[in-house]
Amino acid sequence: MIMNPHLTVPAAPVCAFFNFIFQQLDWRWLKGTLRNIAVAACLVLPLAMTLQADEPRPNWLPEAIELPADNDVLMDRSIGSSLRMFSFSTEHNTKTLLEDWEEALRLAGYSINQTKGDVLETAIEFSGQGINNAKIVVAPASADGRSTIEIDATLQ
Incomplete structure (x- = not known):
């Protein structure tokens, strides 16, 4: 029982x-x-x-930065009220992308800050229009030919 x-x-x-x-x-x-x-x-x-795959672009990202059509978003994070991190991968030529973005940011009124230690072909630092400082960095291409681009920003 x-x-x-x-x-x-x-x-x-x-x-x-x-x-x-x-x-x-x-x-x-x-x-x-x-x-x-x-x-x-x-x-x-x-x-x-x-x-x-059709994720909207971050609203804090300057309109001057036109993302390539084949972008694959890897990370889109907010830390607190002012830190933003965004990364994606693409097959586009990153040197051309950085040159185009630097010119577009300059024409849109952003201040481009290049320090002597920066490798000019793989990074852009900029500020202005609600952004205290931001940096775009390109990581080396992976075996599949895609490069990772990271954009970190501190908002005002």
């Missing part, structure tokens, strides 16, 4: 009851339910991946 201070029930009838219930249940509903879940997952997951 199973001993319970509030209820004493012999174990054999309880086991017999559950055995009877399991034999009487029709398990076909479970197969149909699992099929429906699988179909829903096949329909929803590609849509979710498409929506993730």
